[in-house]
Amino acid sequence: MKANRLCTLVVFISTAFLSGCWSNQELPDLALVSAIGIDKTEDGQYMNTVQVINPGNVAGESRQGTGGTESPPVSTYMEKGNNMVQIQRQVSKKVSRRLYYAHTNLLVIGEKLVREEGLKNIFDALERDNEFRTNATVVIAQESTASELVKTLTPIDQVPAEKIVNTLKVTERMWGENLNVAIRDVLPDLVSSGKEPVISCFSMYGDAATGETLESIQETKPKARMMASGLGVFKDGKLVDIVQGDMSKGVIWALDEIKSTLVSVDWKEKQEAVVYEVIRQKTDVGAEVNKDGKGKITIDISVEGDIGETAVPISLKNPSILYDVEDKVEKKIKDNIQSSVKKAQDLQTDIFGFGDAIHQSNPKVWKEWEKEWDDVYFPELEINVTVDAFIRRTGLRNEPFLSSID
Amino acid sequence: MEKAKINASQLFVLIFLFELGSALLVSLGLSAKQDAWIAILLGMVAGMVLFFVYLSLYNYYPDILPTEYMQKIVGRFFGKFLACLYIVYFMYIAARVLRDFGELLVTFAYNETPLFIINAVLFLAIVYTVRKGIEVMARTGEILFVVLYFLAIVGFILVVVSGLIEINNLKPVLEEGMGTVLKTVITETWYVPFGEIIVFTMIFPYVNKPRKIKVACLSALALSGINITITTAISISVLGVDLVSRSQFPLLNTIQAIQVAEFLERLDVFFMVGLIMAGFFKISIYFYAAVTGLSNVFNTKETSKLVYPLGFVVLFSSMTIASSYSEHIREGLQFVPLYMHLPFQVIIPSLLLLIAFIKNRKKKKGVHQK
Numbered sequence: 001m002k003a004n005r006l007c008t009l010v011v012f013i014s015t016a017f018l019s020g021c022w023s024n025q026e027l028p029d030l031a032l033v034s035a036i037g038i039d040k041t042e043d044g045q046y047m048n049t050v051q052v053i054n055p056g057n058v059a060g061e062s063r064q065g066t067g068g069t070e071s072p073p074v075s076t077y078m079e080k081g082n083n084m085v086q087i088q089r090q091v092s093k094k095v096s097r098r099l100y101y102a103h104t105n106l107l108v109i110g111e112k113l114v115r116e117e118g119l120k121n122i123f124d125a126l127e128r129d130n131e132f133r134t135n136a137t138v139v140i141a142q143e144s145t146a147s148e149l150v151k152t153l154t155p156i157d158q159v160p161a162e163k164i165v166n167t168l169k170v171t172e173r174m175w176g177e178n179l180n181v182a183i184r185d186v187l188p189d190l191v192s193s194g195k196e197p198v199i200s201c202f203s204m205y206g207d208a209a210t211g212e213t214l215e216s217i218q219e220t221k222p223k224a225r226m227m228a229s230g231l232g233v234f235k236d237g238k239l240v241d242i243v244q245g246d247m248s249k250g251v252i253w254a255l256d257e258i259k260s261t262l263v264s265v266d267w268k269e270k271q272e273a274v275v276y277e278v279i280r281q282k283t284d285v286g287a288e289v290n291k292d293g294k295g296k297i298t299i300d301i302s303v304e305g306d307i308g309e310t311a312v313p314i315s316l317k318n319p320s321i322l323y324d325v326e327d328k329v330e331k332k333i334k335d336n337i338q339s340s341v342k343k344a345q346d347l348q349t350d351i352f353g354f355g356d357a358i359h360q361s362n363p364k365v366w367k368e369w370e371k372e373w374d375d376v377y378f379p380e381l382e383i384n385v386t387v388d389a390f391i392r393r394t395g396l397r398n399e400p401f402l403s404s405i406d
Numbered sequence: 407m408e409k410a411k412i413n414a415s416q417l418f419v420l421i422f423l424f425e426l427g428s429a430l431l432v433s434l435g436l437s438a439k440q441d442a443w444i445a446i447l448l449g450m451v452a453g454m455v456l457f458f459v460y461l462s463l464y465n466y467y468p469d470i471l472p473t474e475y476m477q478k479i480v481g482r483f484f485g486k487f488l489a490c491l492y493i494v495y496f497m498y499i500a501a502r503v504l505r506d507f508g509e510l511l512v513t514f515a516y517n518e519t520p521l522f523i524i525n526a527v528l529f530l531a532i533v534y535t536v537r538k539g540i541e542v543m544a545r546t547g548e549i550l551f552v553v554l555y556f557l558a559i560v561g562f563i564l565v566v567v568s569g570l571i572e573i574n575n576l577k578p579v580l581e582e583g584m585g586t587v588l589k590t591v592i593t594e595t596w597y598v599p600f601g602e603i604i605v606f607t608m609i610f611p612y613v614n615k616p617r618k619i620k621v622a623c624l625s626a627l628a629l630s631g632i633n634i635t636i637t638t639a640i641s642i643s644v645l646g647v648d649l650v651s652r653s654q655f656p657l658l659n660t661i662q663a664i665q666v667a668e669f670l671e672r673l674d675v676f677f678m679v680g681l682i683m684a685g686f687f688k689i690s691i692y693f694y695a696a697v698t699g700l701s702n703v704f705n706t707k708e709t710s711k712l713v714y715p716l717g718f719v720v721l722f723s724s725m726t727i728a729s730s731y732s733e734h735i736r737e738g739l740q741f742v743p744l745y746m747h748l749p750f751q752v753i754i755p756s757l758l759l760l761i762a763f764i765k766n767r768k769k770k771k772g773v774h775q776k
Contacts, residue, residue: 003714007534014527023518130514133672135665184663188646360577 031097034074035161037146038084038122039110046113047080048087049147050099051106051161058158072214073158076151084125101132106161107183108139108146108202111239118237119190119197126183134184137165140232142201142242149202152211152224164226168200171228176261176278177248178228189234193370194355196234198251201242203229235349235374243343250340253333254299254352256283263305265328267312276329276391277308287357289365295381297354299337302388303329306395313403316394330387337385345379354381407471407611407702408539408709414618416544418626419551420691421606425630426554427688428506429599430637431681432735433656438590440576440647443639445590450631452591453600457623459755460603464610464619466762472607473699479762486703488754493699495750496605497716500692501724502738504529507685508724509731510655515678525724532686533717536694537710540612543690550683557680558633562640564664564673570644594739597747599634600627604751608695654731657681693720 037049057073077094081087091099109122126132141149150160157163168180178200189197204226210216211224231248233241243251252258258281264272281303288296307316307325314321344351355373359366369377412420435445467475473492477485508525516524535543565571580587603623613619641656644663650656661677664670697716701709728734 011530011534014530023516130517133662135663188648191648192646356574360574363578363581 025098025100029097030100031095033099033101033104034159035106035108035150035164036104037108037110037141037150038113039141039145039147040113040117041080045080045082046084046087047078047147048084048091049076049078049150050088050091051076051150051159052095052099053159072153074153074160076147076212078147084122085129088125101129104132104161105136106139106165107136108141108149108164109199110141110146111143111201112145114140114232114234114239116238118239119186119234120237123183123187123190127187134187135182137168138181138183138186138199139164139168140199140201140239140242142203142229142232144204144208148204148208148211149226152204152208152226153214153217153222154226155217155222160226164202167226167228172257173259174261176252176258177245178231179252179255179257189353190237192353192356193373194350194357194359194366195353196236196349196351196374198234198255198351199232200228201230201232202226233344233347233349233351235347240347240349241343243340246336247340247343250336250338251344251351253281253283253301253337254285254340256281256285258283262308263329263332265325265332267310267314267328270312273311274307274314274325274328275309276305276325276389278303278305279392280304285352285354285357287354287361289358289362290382293365295354295358295365295369295377296384297357297381298384298386300386300388301333301337302390303333304390304392305329306393307391308395310400310402313400313405315399315403317398322391322394326389326391329389329391333387333389334385337387338383341383345381348374348379350374350378354378407698410539410541410612411614412540412544412609412612413614414622416548417606417609417613417619418622419547420544420609420687421603421623421626422630423547423551423554423684423687424602424605424691425599425627426633426684427599428503428685429630429634430657430684431506431510431655432738433641433650433653434598434634434638435590435595436647436651437594438587439582439651440578440642441580441582441587442590442642442647442650443576443635444580445587445595446635446638447631448587448591449595449600450627450635452596453603453631454624454627456596456601456751456755457603457627459759460607461620461623463755463759463762464607464616466766468616469611471611471698471702473702475762476758479758479765489699489703492750493696493703495746496608496692496696496699497720498723498727498746499602499605500689500696501720501727502734502742503685503689503692504532504720504724505727505734507682507689509734510658510681511678513654513731514658514674522725525721528682528686529689529717529721529724532690532693533713535686535690536697536717537713539710540609540694543687543694547687550687554680554683557676561661561664561673561676561680562636564666564670565640565644565660568664568666570660570663571640572643572646575643575646576639593743597743597751600631601747601751603627604755605692605695608698609691693717696720 032053033050034053035051039047041047051074053074054071057071077091079087079091081090088099127134152160154160154163157166168178171178172180179198181199186197186199189195204224206225207223216223230242230244231251232239233243249261258278261278263276265274267273281301284300286298290296350373435442438445473489476488479485480488504525507528508521511524512519512521535546610619637657641660642650644660645656653659658674658677661673664673697712698709701712706712728737
């Protein structure tokens with residue numbers, strides 16, 4: 001009985017001391033990091049820029065007064081060093097609170113760094129740390145530095161990191177030239193010899209130098225702005241090219257990542273006269289190895305969509321006209337994909353994961369090919385694209401009003 | 407032996423929780439790469455075969471503990487010696503599993519808390535439960551089984567709904583051939599977690615309806631085996647085989663990947679709650695087996711008095727068995743299966759069964775001749 005009581009006592013005492021108060025961190029002691037930017041300095045070190053949220057200035061209520069606030073919603077700190085963890089700790093010399101990375105949702109990497117050195121040295125610390133989340137988005141600062149991107153203030157979304165992540169999400173869903181790529185998605189591609197990563201790029205336009213000041217966002221047209229610009233193509237962890245426009249859309253088609261987009265097709269003389277809105281699509285990639293030992297990739301796409309606009313007086317009531325449009329759409333998507341694949345083959349980097357497809361369908365062949373996949377076998381692949389497009393509806397009108405005008 | 411009875415469904419629940427214990431925590435059978443799930447499934451079948459060895463032994467001596475029938479089979483001295491080895495084995499594995507879970511908590515959540523504190527708090531609850539006896543453990547199991555299953559189902563649905571599953575990650579099936587898979591089965595998945603059911607031979611005598619033991623055990627092995635297989639297959643298909651093999655706690659990463667509708671995310675606590683529950687039972691059962699075994703061998707009157715001293719031994723050895731987590735895992739993958747699991751789970755029970763078979767046949771013959 002005595003032992004029993006003693007035991008109970010010990011339990012009670014320990015609950016008092018151990019209920020989560022060990023190395024506790026109160027919210028006011030933490031500095032929430034929203035974004036990290038990584039650049040390379042002239043002397044070969046890494047320069048990290050961390051974007052820390054100023055809690056008082058992002059809370060909705062205080063902003064609803066007259067005019068803007070006196071201080072910006074985020075502050076940035078820069079520090080350089082030879083490895084990531086050291087830099088993150090060194091920043092403590094400049095910040096009064098402990099940097100807290102659990103809510104970091106953006107990692108910006110400077111173009112110079114990824115071109116010269118590649119991604120390989122960056123991710124280990126981020127992946128190993130138990131606080132940082134690998135579902136943070138990665139972007140590349142095209143033609144600028146990561147620190148510029150991280151420092152730039154933005155309207156609408158007060159926290160600039162949110163702006164970049166949300167822009168990517170929206171444009172991925174609406175337009176399909178960019179991808180919202182998380183660190184988690186990049187790592188397997190870096191490791192796999194049958195797929196290379198692609199990462200979206202962001203660039204600055206306007207007057208980049210003024211982006212850090214509040215005045216920049218006090219205009220309807222901020223002086224410094226950021227936009228999603230292209231898709232960075234990697235080889236062996238290094239950036240080799242940035243594809244833009246239709247070229248990057250083709251890549252995303254082949255990756256089966258198109259959520260929605262437009263396909264504008266020519267009609268007779270008029271360029272891009274009929275606009276087809278993609279509602280949903282499915283891309284299947286099949287791989288096989290021919291008897292003569294050459295790889296063959298088949299990409300099958302089926303697309304469903306509506307007509308969004310027509311600039312020529314064609315009768316959309318007439319199914320056979322719709323079939324014509326479908327044919328044109330199919331051809332356009334097909335050309336799109338083929339030129340993107342051609343481009344990747346010229347660059348000798350398999351961003352589509354065709355290697356993985358071969359690995360999965362012909363593991364034995366893959367064993368021989370794996371070493372020289374990107375340089376020898378991938379560029380020689382035979383690519384077969386088939387697109388099946390369907391026009392389901394034509395919006396609220398059938399005939400365009402153009403056909404009533406004589 | 408304490409005076410206690412559990413029923414077959416409680417046995418089922420205990421085995422289920424026990425099997426899931428550390429099997430969900432660390433990566434299992436990853437030597438077979440993306441075929442790990444096949445290795446686990448085959449390990450389950452092999453484990454069932456082992457179970458029949460244990461069951462036949464039990465059928466020869468249904469009323470007494472293994473520590474006692476060992477003495478009947480190989481003689482008093484050798485039997486006691488063997489029983490002591492088994493007790494040490496159970497305690498060592500209890501310490502190992504405790505270390506596993508302590509390391510999980512320190513690595514993932516409580517970086518600055520000393521491992522000893524975490525282990526001690528965890529183990530305090532276990533010591534208390536074991537002191538209360540097998541009936542209490544079984545009833546706790548019944549409650550937590552429901553909770554664990556609920557968590558598992560919700561987790562499963564969320565992973566599926568988030569669209570994370572990439573079945574292609576499981577291909578190509580049998581890339582390295584069946585040989586690699588079988589090797590993995592023989593060196594890894596056979597023992598952990600399926601062969602570990604040997605610890606339940608210490609609990610069989612408490613079951614009120616001995617005839618139902620077979621059904622309860624086989625179905626618990628099957629259910630837990632299938633669950634572990636599904637979990638492993640999901641982890642590989644979500645993370646890819648490379649990340650699973652590099653990850654200390656693959657399931658944790660899988661759960662972290664869940665993102666549903668922008669708000670259902672960061673469900674790590676889910677994982678923690680579920681795992682700690684299963685781990686709690688794994689350690690408890692090993693520890694309970696060690697305690698009853700010891701009390702049986704040395705004929706102590708009150709089993710529960712042994713709980714505290716043995717508890718300290720397990721707690722301290724959980725700290726001292728390895729100086730780092732890497733060392734701990736290395737031991738667990740290279741040393742333990744070969745020098746501990748293989749003899750204690752396979753060789754000794756098979757030999758015991760053989761001797762028991764011969765002895766009992768003689769006896770029967772004797773009866774007939776009379």
